[in-house]
Structure formats: structure tokens, C-alpha cells
Amino acid sequence: MDETEKPVRVPPQMSVYADRHNVTHLVQCVFVFQMLVSDLLIHQPDDPISFLMDELQRISVDVPRVLLFGPPAVGKNTVAKRLSAELRAVLVTADTLLLDQSEPSSQTEQVLQRLKEMDCIHRGWVLVGFPQTRLQALSLQQLGVLPEHVVLLEAPDDVLLQRFQGRQVDHLTGDVYHQTFIRPDDDVIANRLEEGRGLSEEQRLAKLQCFHREVTGLSSAYQHVLKVINGDQPHADVYQQVLAFVQTCRRSITPRILLLGPPGSGKSHQAQLLSNKYKLVDVCCGCLLRSVAADGSTVGEQIQPYLESGHPVPDSLVLQVLQERLSQMDCSCRGWILHGFPSELQQAKNLQESQYQPNRVFFLEVTDEVCLERITLRATDPISGQRFHAVAQPAPNSEVQDRLQTRPEDRTPAVEHSLEQYWNHSAALQSVYPDAVHIDADQDPHSVFEALESKLTAD
Known part of the structure; x- marks a missing residue:
């Protein structure tokens, strides 16, 4: 088995020490230390101890690590964009990573590399659009990508199909709205909205069927940090429920x-x-x-x-x-x-x-x-x-x-x-x-x- 496929393990002494000295949160960022060692070898500073101390002071591990997923047209991208702005976290989407254009075997590696970049480490991240299968989720977990909060947005298929039909796009920002579900508060934005490029009925049903095939396995991979929220509500209510969940904190001592x-x-x-x-x-x-x-x-x-x-x-x-x-x-x-x-x-x-x-x-x-x-x-x-x-x-x-x-x-x-x-x-x-x-x-x-x-x- 390839090294990258092995489950990530933490030395047992680390958990005991972390509890004793109230630094449990550091255990959750093992990959940060791996990256620091790599930086040390790359930069080769004259004073390695001071270099590492400076780097650690600049890195905050108490940052959001949020994953949103759900069926197409449920509103997850809109929620993710608003949430990342609220939390001042980096928004990471499948579209920005161009995952659809890459081989399935390299998609996980692309996501991993993006989340290891310094802006994601400093500010945290909101990930949407990936993973799409249980296998992808397990691969991320094995590589040390462990979201603190995972949100599944759900809505009936008939509601989702209606949203497909009312989709509108702001051509300047790329923001997605809907004729009835999500309307912009600014009349200037509302006046420049254009009808979104639609999918055929067959394509819409295929996307929903694909989601239904994968949702059970994907949910089970994140069952310990998962919150299911009804997306068939006013957008403001959905967002407030997501925000309230994401703002819940983990206990300082890991039970x-x-x-x-x-x-x-x-x-x-x-x-x-x-x-x-x-x-x-x-x-x-x-x-x-x-x-x-x-x-x-x-x-x-x-x-x-x-x-x-x-x-x-x-x-x-x-x-x-x-x-x-x-x-x-x-x-x-x-x-x-x-x-x-x-x-x-x-x-x-x-x-x-x-x-x-x-x-x-x-x-x-x-x-x-x-x-x-x-x-x-x-x-x-x-x-x-x-x-x-x-x-x-x-x-x-x-x-x-x-x-x-x-x-x-x-x-x-x-x-x-x-x-x-x-x-x-x-x-x-x-x-x-x-x-x-x-x-x-x-x-x-x-x-x-x-x-x-x-x-x-x-x-």
C-alpha cells in the first residue's frame, strides 16, 4: 500500500502530554508540523530553533475547518461563500481547483495541497464541492484533512428541480441567485442578473441520482462531526443554522x-x-x-x-x-x-x-x-x-x-x-x-x- 493511503496516526504520548498541558488543539494539526519541517529543510536558516518558533507564532491552529456538501441546487455554494466571509476563512471550491478537469486519482492531492497553503493554515478554510464520495472522504482523512464541522444541506428533489429552473447569475461577480429562493438586496445587482446557464432535464436528474448514490457513504465518513440541516427554508434561516453549528467549540480536553x-x-x-x-x-x-x-x-x-x-x-x-x-x-x-x-x-x-x-x-x-x-x-x-x-x-x-x-x-x-x-x-x-x-x-x-x-x- 502506498504511504499516502495509510491512516494518519498520532504518537500516543502526544495526546497524554496535550491533555496535561492544555494544548490538545495542537494534535489536530500534525500536518502543520510536517510542513514546518519541510520549510526548515528548504530555507535552512542559521538559527533553526528561532525560525521554527517564529513560524509557530504566525500560525493559528484555532481556525475554522468546515466542509459543506449536499445535492445540486440546495444552496451550499451560496452558504459557503457567505460563511467564509463571516469567518474570514479561505473559500475552497471544486470549481476554483478545476477538479472536473483532472484525473480522479489526483483530485484528492489537489485539495490536500490547497489546504496546506499558508492562507488556509493561518485563516482556516470552508471547503465545498469535494469530496463527493466516501472513498474520497476517507482518502482526505487518511492524509490528515479533518474538518471540525461538516454540514449536509438537504431538500426534496422537487424543490431542487424548481431551483434549477429559477437560477440567475450576476455576470460581474459570478454569484448565483434565484428568482424566489435567494434575491439580492441591492437593486443594482438585481437589475443586472442574467438567466443562469441551465442543464437539461436529463442532466439534472442524473446529478441528483449521483448524489443520492453517494450521500449515505459520505455522511458515514463524517458522522462524528456531521450536522444535517434542512435546506428547504428561507436562505437566511439556513445560513443562521449553519453559522450557529460552525461556531460551536470543541472541549479543551479530548475525552x-x-x-x-x-x-x-x-x-x-x-x-x-x-x-x-x-x-x-x-x-x-x-x-x-x-x-x-x-x-x-x-x-x-x-x-x-x-x-x-x-x-x-x-x-x-x-x-x-x-x-x-x-x-x-x-x-x-x-x-x-x-x-x-x-x-x-x-x-x-x-x-x-x-x-x-x-x-x-x-x-x-x-x-x-x-x-x-x-x-x-x-x-x-x-x-x-x-x-x-x-x-x-x-x-x-x-x-x-x-x-x-x-x-x-x-x-x-x-x-x-x-x-x-x-x-x-x-x-x-x-x-x-x-x-x-x-x-x-x-x-x-x-x-x-x-x-x-x-x-x-x-x-
């Missing part, structure tokens, strides 16, 4: 959260809720191992036999996979929530020694009876894949009920064994994390989440 608790305590569900709200990376150890086992890598081939046999994966392999994942740029910049590991004393000690220590640890407390009820009464529909629960979420009809299947690990003997194993190691885990917060998980998920959230945001 590294560990959720512990018996099986059935709700760790996975709470991790998902925290991830969705705070844009953290949800790292489920079991899911991560299955993913690596399926990717065909050397480590995956070593893990696969253990998963097939049902035997535990050796700690050395688990830690190798975890360190690989937690070192990637999204975890270092956004923070993470780990659950499913550690489950016993030595694993916890190994995690602490790996320099990927959590800075927030929560024990979800719940009785065995509640855990048994939550797990043993759930079953899965083999046709739809949907999971139901006899009490909390029963099957919608008898036909679905009759075909539900219970996983072997969800049966009473297996759950009782898992609970016994957890309690055998619980006291040892608490000794490793004496400052952990204990949360009563024997309540509705929303109340548990509120309790977690209050402790997470507390000083």
Missing part, C-alpha cells in the same frame, strides 16, 4: 472514555448516545476485532480462529488492534469511547501502560436480575436482522414472533457465566480506576445518559 459494567448494563447503547452527541469515536472492542478479522490482514488472520472457536483472543493481539485504532487521527482529535475491554486486572494494567489511558472511567451498576432480563428476553428476526425484546420491544405480530431466534450467548446459562466472570474481576478493575464514577444503570437509558453526561461535562 478518552472507558465504559465498564456487567453484560446487559447498557454500555453499547450509552456509547452510541455519547458518540452521536459529542462526535466521539465509538470503539467497541468486539466489533473492532471482528472487523480486523474480516479485512484479510495478517493480524486478522491470527484473530479469526479464536473468533470461530469461541475462545478469547490473546491479550497481545487485542492490545495490538486497539493501539492501532486509537492511534488514528480521528480518535486523537475527537476522542473515543472504549467498551468491551478491559475485562480483568492484567488487561486494565496493560491498557494503562500502553499510554492510551482513559481520562474518564464509568462503571455502570446494575443487578444480575436486571441483566438477565435484558439479555435473555431479546431475540433476533433472521429475515430483517432486527432485534426485539419480549418486554421492552416485543415483535409486531405473531408471524415475526414465531421466527425469532435467540443467540447462544444470550441464553440464561451463558449470561449467568458471563456475569460471574465480571463480578470475579470487578473489584480488581475498580482498584486500577479508583477515581471512576459509578452510575446507576437500573433506570431508563435517557436517565442513565443524563447522569453520564453530567459527570462528563463537570470540571
Whole structure:
């Protein structure tokens, strides 16, 4: 694999040091330092230390890094232009980079080079028109281009087709307006507007279909920093919602959260809720191992036999996979929530020694009876894949009920064994994390989440 295709990783010591000295934001600009080293080699100053210090003083890392995308005619270019002016950031568009005239393989490199230029580093950037696919988004992320805020503008297809028809252009500035959606306040501008060069009906539908094919994958690539905004509103309302989202700030200390608790305590569900709200990376150890086992890598081939046999994966392999994942740029910049590991004393000690220590640890407390009820009464529909629960979420009809299947690990003997194993190691885990917060998980998920959230945001 080419070096440029490898995920960007941050040394583990950097995150720990950054938290301790309140310089976490520097971790988010690793590529800035790479560029400084390049400048050092190019200029070869007599006093390299002073040179680097001067360069760092001129560079502000607390700058906007915004990505807007959406279907054609939704108004993203107009919003992006206004937003860049408001934030005094550099507007970077696919049109200005002439990406349509380049080979797909070089488009990502063009965007990367533009965002590494000094004006983008000093002032920040608003990127629109690229990426257009999940693959392009992942390529940018692997190269260290990580927007702080991503906005998806949405509108119904019939509204978008109407906007195509009412498009108007200011031939002096290139600004795009619309007969009803966006009108200029200045009568002079309004009088010189010309009808925009239109696409055929077939071309319009093709553009919309292309967007619909890619939007799910593109959204998933940015799910931790994504805000979906309804573009079928007055332009001023759309813009204010985008601006309000972009002006939200990240916390000064990047959360590294560990959720512990018996099986059935709700760790996975709470991790998902925290991830969705705070844009953290949800790292489920079991899911991560299955993913690596399926990717065909050397480590995956070593893990696969253990998963097939049902035997535990050796700690050395688990830690190798975890360190690989937690070192990637999204975890270092956004923070993470780990659950499913550690489950016993030595694993916890190994995690602490790996320099990927959590800075927030929560024990979800719940009785065995509640855990048994939550797990043993759930079953899965083999046709739809949907999971139901006899009490909390029963099957919608008898036909679905009759075909539900219970996983072997969800049966009473297996759950009782898992609970016994957890309690055998619980006291040892608490000794490793004496400052952990204990949360009563024997309540509705929303109340548990509120309790977690209050402790997470507390000083």
C-alpha cells in the first residue's frame, strides 16, 4: 500500500502530554508540523530553533475547518461563500481547483495541497464541492484533512428541480441567485442578473441520482462531526443554522472514555448516545476485532480462529488492534469511547501502560436480575436482522414472533457465566480506576445518559 493511503496516526504520548498541558488543539494539526519541517529543510536558516518558533507564532491552529456538501441546487455554494466571509476563512471550491478537469486519482492531492497553503493554515478554510464520495472522504482523512464541522444541506428533489429552473447569475461577480429562493438586496445587482446557464432535464436528474448514490457513504465518513440541516427554508434561516453549528467549540480536553459494567448494563447503547452527541469515536472492542478479522490482514488472520472457536483472543493481539485504532487521527482529535475491554486486572494494567489511558472511567451498576432480563428476553428476526425484546420491544405480530431466534450467548446459562466472570474481576478493575464514577444503570437509558453526561461535562 502506498504511504499516502495509510491512516494518519498520532504518537500516543502526544495526546497524554496535550491533555496535561492544555494544548490538545495542537494534535489536530500534525500536518502543520510536517510542513514546518519541510520549510526548515528548504530555507535552512542559521538559527533553526528561532525560525521554527517564529513560524509557530504566525500560525493559528484555532481556525475554522468546515466542509459543506449536499445535492445540486440546495444552496451550499451560496452558504459557503457567505460563511467564509463571516469567518474570514479561505473559500475552497471544486470549481476554483478545476477538479472536473483532472484525473480522479489526483483530485484528492489537489485539495490536500490547497489546504496546506499558508492562507488556509493561518485563516482556516470552508471547503465545498469535494469530496463527493466516501472513498474520497476517507482518502482526505487518511492524509490528515479533518474538518471540525461538516454540514449536509438537504431538500426534496422537487424543490431542487424548481431551483434549477429559477437560477440567475450576476455576470460581474459570478454569484448565483434565484428568482424566489435567494434575491439580492441591492437593486443594482438585481437589475443586472442574467438567466443562469441551465442543464437539461436529463442532466439534472442524473446529478441528483449521483448524489443520492453517494450521500449515505459520505455522511458515514463524517458522522462524528456531521450536522444535517434542512435546506428547504428561507436562505437566511439556513445560513443562521449553519453559522450557529460552525461556531460551536470543541472541549479543551479530548475525552478518552472507558465504559465498564456487567453484560446487559447498557454500555453499547450509552456509547452510541455519547458518540452521536459529542462526535466521539465509538470503539467497541468486539466489533473492532471482528472487523480486523474480516479485512484479510495478517493480524486478522491470527484473530479469526479464536473468533470461530469461541475462545478469547490473546491479550497481545487485542492490545495490538486497539493501539492501532486509537492511534488514528480521528480518535486523537475527537476522542473515543472504549467498551468491551478491559475485562480483568492484567488487561486494565496493560491498557494503562500502553499510554492510551482513559481520562474518564464509568462503571455502570446494575443487578444480575436486571441483566438477565435484558439479555435473555431479546431475540433476533433472521429475515430483517432486527432485534426485539419480549418486554421492552416485543415483535409486531405473531408471524415475526414465531421466527425469532435467540443467540447462544444470550441464553440464561451463558449470561449467568458471563456475569460471574465480571463480578470475579470487578473489584480488581475498580482498584486500577479508583477515581471512576459509578452510575446507576437500573433506570431508563435517557436517565442513565443524563447522569453520564453530567459527570462528563463537570470540571
